[in-house]
Structure formats: structure tokens, C-alpha cells
Amino acid sequence: MAIERTDATLWSIQYLRAAAAVGVIVFHQMQMRHRIFGLGEHGVDLFFVISGFIMVALTDARPTRPRTFLLDRIARIVPPYWIATLCAFLVAAVDPYFYHGSTDPGLLAKSLFFVPARNAFGEIEPTLFLGWTLNYEMFFYAVFALTLFLPRGRLVVLCTLFGALVAIGRPMHPTGAATTIYTDPLLLEFAAGAILGRVFGAGAAVPASLRQVLAALAVALVLTLLAFWSGRLLFGAVAVVLVAGGLLLERGGAMPRLPWLKLLGDASFAIYLFQQFAFVLVGKSLALTGRLLHHAVPHLLIEALNIVAAIALGLLVLRLLERPLTKTVKEALRRLSGEPVGLRAAA
Template identity: 40%
Template sequence: MTAKPASGTLYGVQYLRAFAALAVVFFHAAERTGHAFAIGAAGVDVFFVISGFIMWVIVERRPVSPGRFLLDRIRRIVPVYWLATGVMVAGALAGLFPNLVLTTGHVAASLFFVPIRSPSSGEIWPVLVQGWTLNYEMFFYLVFAACLALPLRLRLWSMAGIFGLLVALGLVVESDAPLFLTYTRPIILEFVAGMLIARLWLDGRVPGRPLAFTLVGFGLAGFAAIGLLRLPFDEWTCGPLACALVYGTIALEKHGGIPRLALPVMLGDASYSIYLWHTFAISIVAKAGILLGLPPALAFVLSVCAGLAVGLAAYRLVERPLLRGGRDGWFIRRRARTTG
């Protein structure tokens, strides 16, 4: 029997959510203030592994129908995302985002998680650029819900087979179609990896403390090396590092080695709102820093603080009221229960 927090909260996963959200905030703040922190984008890889982990834990601990699962996901994801997208559209119509080109088709596709090319840049981005990750999340949820109709023993391997086949097609077939390019990227395998980690964790097959610390150290050191040395990276690089970080962390959690720390728990709770809303504040502060002639380092720090502040405010004033009385959410806002 292993120790666990009295509350049952997976504090380590909360800290990883906070870590991933901060990495993305740093990435965008650096980008807008003339610094280089490209590795911060790998926070998305950590998010995807966590998402696969948590979805598997949720449905195994509390069986749910495919329809109920999708309704829960929609309730969790859609209202806040639509609101943030609406703010972008309103801002563009008001002339606040002069580089944002709006079309009815692009706005509709953005709202309904359909990957198409942005008329502003030609990239496969929605109106709210960071919403590109939600296209993957919703696709994962859709396939996951379909696999819930299968016996439990077949679900993981069915998901692995479907996503593996899609990635294989992407490697051998050439196409410029946005849907094909999006859903054949190897990044989708990170969801499957998270599910596999969950399966191992639920079965008690986790490494001991020394190896768990080694895995966490390997993940952090790998990300740090990429950032400091400015090495090229993609999902083939960051996916394994994210898996090592998550697997090591939940192993430490299983051994009762992670205490509760208020600040990272709060940031973990608010990670979805931080992710969606931080760029609004960063853009304003970064532009103000240029107009006021602030040193780039100060502009960066202020941008990070503003992004976090707006994200936390959005969580308390928008997301939490919308979800009050709701069920489990994206990246485990609600506590996930452990077994000893």
C-alpha cells in the first residue's frame, strides 16, 4: 500500500499543468519582447501527455457512456474558448488587431474545431491562434469516445492502432490538405502515451523513487538543454521528454513524495484560462513596452506577469463560474482519485 495525499489530489499533475502553462506564457512573452524561448512551446507536449493520462484515469475510475463523455468535454472546453474567440473577433472588428483578417468560414471553422488555413497568415491556425491545440484535443476526445464503446481491454490498443495508422499515413502520403496535415502529425501519439502511462500507473507498475527522480531529471534536463543550446526540436524530441516527466512525476506521486504547494496548485487549476487568455495581456504590455522605451528584459517580465494575472482573473471570474456545478474538466481541474 503506497501513501497518497489525504485529499486525493494529484498534486504532481497539477504542478506539471502549471509548468506547461508557464512555459507557453514564457514562450509568447519572449516572442513579443525580442527574446528567444522557443522551447516554451513544448509545454503543449506536456499538456497532451497529461490529457491522455487523465482521460484514461477518469473513465476507468468512473465508467461513462460515449455521449456523456463528449458532453462533459464540450461543457469543459467550449464556452470559455468561444468567449475568448469572440473577444478576438470583436477586437478585430474594432480595429485592435489590424493584422487579423476575418472571414465567415475561418471564424466558423475556428468555433467548431475544424483545421483550416488562416487568411491572415496561411498557417493552419484558428482565429485565436493558441486554439490550434484544441483541434487536437477535440479530435482525441472524439476518437476516445468512440473507443469507449469497445471492451476495456481493447480501448488502449485500438486508440494506439488508429493514431499509429494516421501517423504512418502522414509519413508516406503527401498532401497539403489541412485536415490531413493536422491529424497525421506524430504529436497525436502523445495522447496515446499518456493513456499508456495511466494504464501502468493504475496497475501499480511505476518505477521506484530513484528511477522516478531520474525520469523527472531527464525530462527537465532535456528541455533545458534544447532551450539553452537552441537545438532544433519537434514532437519526436519533446514527446519522449514529456512522457519521462509525466511518468516520473506520477511515480513519485504514487510513493507519496509530492507535497501540496498552494501557488503551483492554483496555477494548475487555472492553466486552461491562462493558456487561452495570456496572449491578450502580453500583446498589450509588449506594445506598451516598445512605446515607453522599456528595457526588453523588463518588458518580458511585465508581459509574463500580465499574462498570468489575466489568466488567473479569467479563471476566477469566467471559467470557474461557468463550470460551477460541472463535472471533471480539461487537464483535471477536478480532483482525480488515487488508489493505494
């Protein structure tokens, strides 16, 4: 989910990242009001497809060593995720009613190192429950890094491996946390995004072509057919259409440049990770105004405040924490490794 920002080259991707993050927040706040808000949950599917697209597009544009790739992913993901996870652990220790909070040190250790595990509720979720998506992301990054050793055919190897894992896992019905995640059909969304990355590339100046349209439709069709086997892949197909459609519009010169929406895309990782803390802050703030006033505030208004607060907190985290911390960690890793740490899109 934490992907390299593409600056001014891929505005459509930034817009979709913003939509995915806000969609997840709206789902968490409004899902009980109407089932239409349940669609926000599938912002995660969009994140997975985007992640596959970006990783292939960027590494195709500039050959990347596996070590450089992994260091870059560590610098981008680990610092904000560790901070959010440790905050969740501390908040749960102070407030036992913190949503799905856990004070289990064993789960905390596994969470910090992206080891899938079940929590006290029997769910495969880390200490920060939102981090379940990062267990998928880190597995994808680990496999993708291994494919970078190959001189050619890495996309075929990646797609074949994920397809094989899903095919093996489906009839087995695994119960272990790791085996459940590492054979989940959701892995196919990364593969689908990776194919788009190869077909479209990272440059926004490349003209759109019929080949790109047909390839995107073919990938979406395959996921749609597989949805009869695993229903959630239908939303992966929709994500493929959205990503491809955005890229085609951008390359056709029909994508407006909206700095505020791009900024939300930049902050999407922070918005996603820290949203629960924004919800807690709103709840505590309303409680401090007095029980009478708290009960007088309509639930719809509280939900709206939570959504706004989550976005605002994410923007603050991006500016005050994520950007400077990522820069510092990248510089430290560069000094330790003796090589550049970073992925960049081709102009």
C-alpha cells in the first residue's frame, strides 16, 4: 500500500490512491447506514492493484537491484507502520475498549516484522488491525525482490507463482495464519497490477494504444471469471479497469491536475494507517465536552467528523512524520548499504 510517489508523472494513480484511502475510512464509519458504503472496503483491492502496477512500472523503467528495492520498501513502509503499531499497543494498554486493540507482546513482535498471526479474537490481524493489508504487501515485495534476480521473464514467474499458490491453497482450506495469507486469491490482484505495469509503463507521456486497452480488458475479464471461484476478485477486476482507465485518460491529455487531490494521494498511506487514532481523538474530544452535549450530537455528524479528522490527521502525519522520517531512514540505509535507496519513475 505504501508505494513510491510518482510526482507529476502519474496523477491518475495519486487520485486513485486518495479515493482508496478515503473509501476505506467511509466504510469504517458508514457501513452500518447503507450497504453502498460497504464498497469503500474495496479500496484495499485498488491499493493492491496499484502496488503491483507501480512496482513493475518503476523497475522496468530503471533496472533495480533486489537489495535496493527491499531497502526502499523498508524505508517507505516500516517507520510509519512501526509507529502506528506501537501507538496502537500503547493505546490498547490504556484503553481496553480501543477497537480490536491487543496488548499481547508476542503478537506485537510478529506484527512489527510482518509475520501473520491470529489475535485474541481468532482473526488474522496484527496489533494494528489495519496492518493486515501490509502482510500481503510485504509478501508481494519479498517475492518481487526475488524475481529481480532474473535477467528476464520475471513477470511470468511472479504471475505463475502467485497463481500456483492460490491454486494449491484453495482446495487445502489452510487454517494457519501464514498459509492462509500466502495462498489467498487476493495475491492475484498484485499479479494483475503487475501486468498493467508491464503493459503501460511508468511514463505519462507515452501515447495510449489499442494494445493497452485490450490487455487491460483481458486482465479484468480473467479476474471477473475467477470471481465465480473467489467473489472478491470481482472488485480486483473493477480496480484494474479504474487504474487502466485513469492511465488512458491521462495519456490522452484528459486528466485534470488537481494538487489538493494529489496531496491526498501522497497522504493515503498515513490516512489509512492512522485513521483509528483520529476516531479515538474525536470520541475523546466529544466526551470532554460533557455527556449531555455528546449525546446531543447526531451520529451522522460524529461520523462526518471522524472522516474529516482521519484525513486531517493523515495530512499532518505525512508532513510532520512520514516525509522527514522516510528521508532520514533512506539516508541512514544508504550510508549502511553504500548504495542508493529509492525508486523513481522514468520521465
